[in-house]
Amino acid sequence: MESVLGRYRNLIILVLVLFLQVLGLAVQVKRGGNDSENTRLIRVWAVDAVTPFERGIVWLQTGCGNLWHNYFYLRGVRAENRQLKEQIEQMRLEQVRLSEDAAQAHRLQNLLAFKEQYISKTVAAQVIGSSGSDLSRMVYIDKGEDAGLKRDMAVITADGVVGKLMLVYASTAQVLLINDQTSGVGVILENSRLQGVLRGTANGEVVLERVMSDEQVAPGEKVLTSGGDQIFPKGLPVGIIMKVGSGKDLFLNIRVKPAADLSKLEEVLVLVEKQDRQALADDSTRMRAADILAQRLPSVPDKPAVDPKAPPASGTAAGRPPTTTAAKPAVPGGVSQVAKNSATATAASNGSIQVVKGTSPTSAATKPATAVKPSTSPNKSSANTQQSGAEGKPASTSPAKVVPPVQTPPPAQPSDSQPAEQNSPQ
Amino acid sequence: MPITYTSGEQVEVYRFSIPVTIGVPLLALFIQVFVPLRFPRFAMYFDLPLLVTIFFGMARRNPISGLFTGAVIGLAQDMLGHNPIGLYGIAKTVVGFGASSLGVKLDVENAGARFLVTLGFYLLHAAVYFTVARGLVSLSLDWSWKSGILAGLANAFVGVPLYFFLDKFKQRT
Numbered sequence: 001m002e003s004v005l006g007r008y009r010n011l012i013i014l015v016l017v018l019f020l021q022v023l024g025l026a027v028q029v030k031r032g033g034n035d036s037e038n039t040r041l042i043r044v045w046a047v048d049a050v051t052p053f054e055r056g057i058v059w060l061q062t063g064c065g066n067l068w069h070n071y072f073y074l075r076g077v078r079a080e081n082r083q084l085k086e087q088i089e090q091m092r093l094e095q096v097r098l099s100e101d102a103a104q105a106h107r108l109q110n111l112l113a114f115k116e117q118y119i120s121k122t123v124a125a126q127v128i129g130s131s132g133s134d135l136s137r138m139v140y141i142d143k144g145e146d147a148g149l150k151r152d153m154a155v156i157t158a159d160g161v162v163g164k165l166m167l168v169y170a171s172t173a174q175v176l177l178i179n180d181q182t183s184g185v186g187v188i189l190e191n192s193r194l195q196g197v198l199r200g201t202a203n204g205e206v207v208l209e210r211v212m213s214d215e216q217v218a219p220g221e222k223v224l225t226s227g228g229d230q231i232f233p234k235g236l237p238v239g240i241i242m243k244v245g246s247g248k249d250l251f252l253n254i255r256v257k258p259a260a261d262l263s264k265l266e267e268v269l270v271l272v273e274k275q276d277r278q279a280l281a282d283d284s285t286r287m288r289a290a291d292i293l294a295q296r297l298p299s300v301p302d303k304p305a306v307d308p309k310a311p312p313a314s315g316t317a318a319g320r321p322p323t324t325t326a327a328k329p330a331v332p333g334g335v336s337q338v339a340k341n342s343a344t345a346t347a348a349s350n351g352s353i354q355v356v357k358g359t360s361p362t363s364a365a366t367k368p369a370t371a372v373k374p375s376t377s378p379n380k381s382s383a384n385t386q387q388s389g390a391e392g393k394p395a396s397t398s399p400a401k402v403v404p405p406v407q408t409p410p411p412a413q414p415s416d417s418q419p420a421e422q423n424s425p426q
Numbered sequence: 427m428p429i430t431y432t433s434g435e436q437v438e439v440y441r442f443s444i445p446v447t448i449g450v451p452l453l454a455l456f457i458q459v460f461v462p463l464r465f466p467r468f469a470m471y472f473d474l475p476l477l478v479t480i481f482f483g484m485a486r487r488n489p490i491s492g493l494f495t496g497a498v499i500g501l502a503q504d505m506l507g508h509n510p511i512g513l514y515g516i517a518k519t520v521v522g523f524g525a526s527s528l529g530v531k532l533d534v535e536n537a538g539a540r541f542l543v544t545l546g547f548y549l550l551h552a553a554v555y556f557t558v559a560r561g562l563v564s565l566s567l568d569w570s571w572k573s574g575i576l577a578g579l580a581n582a583f584v585g586v587p588l589y590f591f592l593d594k595f596k597q598r599t
Binding site for chain 1: 462463469493513527563
């Protein structure tokens with residue numbers, strides 16, 4: 001017996017060591033698949049042994065790079081500075097336009113009681129290492145629990161989504177990239193609004209799953225986060241669809257090119273706080289986009305079409321809808337005037353506002369917000385329709401912007417082409 | 427003068443100082459996780475911890491020492507990733523044992539033998555990893571002979587000069 005043990009000693013030890021490792025693997029798999037949280041204590045040894053060197057080299061590299069670029073290599077800086085100043089001026093103008101659009105969007109969200117997630121706090125971190133294996137696509141960053149990082153926080157760059165935090169140590173953290181085969185991101189397509197799950201593959205590609213094969217998906221369409229995974233806020237850029245093919249089980253096989261360059265990450269942002277809150281729009285304090293537009297457009301003296309023979313407007317007191325109510329902003333020469341001049345025209349200073357011709361004389365006359373509605377939100381018209389009510393009262397959201405009802409003579413041909421103020425069949 | 431096709435008693439067995447024993451694997455691990463930040467394809471084609479495992483295994487010519495060296499280096503490599511610990515550990519244990527056993531029986535001091543041994547052990551390592559990852563952990567991996575042989579050749583080309591460099595740290599017993 002002893003001779004057998006001595007003869008096969010090496011083999012027995014090999015089998016024993018392999019058996020122990022297989023046992024350890026089985027325990028990990030049983031406890032939670034690829035959840036590395038169970039082995040955190042063991043992993044921290046290796047991470048602590050390697051990351052100080054990585055941190056030191058990155059610091060040295062950054063320091064040398066900054067010294068060179070900030071003190072020695074300043075060629076073309078003046079020209080670049082001048083160019084950037086011009087760019088800032090242009091962007092300021094653009095900002096004014098965008099802020100008006102944003103205010104309008106907030107109002108609409110407020111009307112619809114939308115809740116959105118705001119990124120309220122981020123922590124910038126530097127990438128200091130990787131896993132060293134193409135079968136484990138993750139990187140290490142130089143911030144950890146000390147900086148307030150926690151597991152499952154989203155990691156992004158200016159270009160798009162990078163991944164999420166897996167293991168967070170005291171001064172480092174592990175970021176699982178979106179092209180790892182164990183990762184998953186809830187996404188939505190920008191134009192078609194189709195939702196799916198973004199996953200990595202074994203060879204580092206990113207594919208969009210759970211999109212039915214009968215859906216129309218075109219290459220080049222942008223992929224955004226849907227917010228459904230409760231990790232990434234909605235609307236962050238994820239990538240662009242590269243190729244669409246038929247997959248298995250009635251689903252499409254969609255290859256996505258990540259927006260962020262995952263192979264050349266240097267600095268990333270960790271979203272440490274995001275808040276669910278309602279849009280802060282307040283119609284009483286903010287001007288409507290339509291009013292801003294009205295102020296900018298050249299005004300025409302307001303001439304209400306009033307028939308002196310007609311009795312005073314009875315409105316709802318007569319027990320019927322005030323079919324002669326004219327929707328007109330309080331601002332002189334407002335949108336109603338524009339509508340009068342061209343009822344079917346699209347009056348859009350920024351491409352988001354249009355004057356819609358009334359399909360129904362009653363609706364056109366009684367719903368000021370319906371007559372002028374932003375093109376970006378079809379829901380607003382329905383909201384205002386509800387607010388108008390069956391009794392024909394003006395929309396409650398902006399009562400000050402509606403002039404008293406004025407009765408006009410019946411039109412000869414009530415049709416869609418008539419101005420909004422005259423759509424009043426008796 | 428290298429000894430070829432000799433018995434276990436006649437081969438030269440080397441040992442290494444403690445700083446080299448600890449420092450070289452640590453340095454290999456460090457390079458393996460740091461270089462891909464600048465050269466992303468490095469991790470796809472090169473496995474420096476594997477080369478170090480093969481080198482120590484062949485130089486020490488002791489299967490038990492070789493398998494433990496492989497196990498420690500592989501487990502450390504596992505700890506730096508997010509996959510379950512043991513995938514690289516098992517693969518490198520087998521490679522360490524095999525390299526040591528081969529070092530006892532064959533001359534592995536010349537460049538040609540080292541090239542072929544490295545290529546062979548890279549494929550063995552990939553096969554063991556693939557089997558364990560698919561069989562035990564259910565990772566979805568695709569086996570590719572083409573990429574496997576390419577990566578094996580790349581490692582062999584890097585391994586041969588690396589082994590000659592590391593030969594300088596050998597100490598005769």
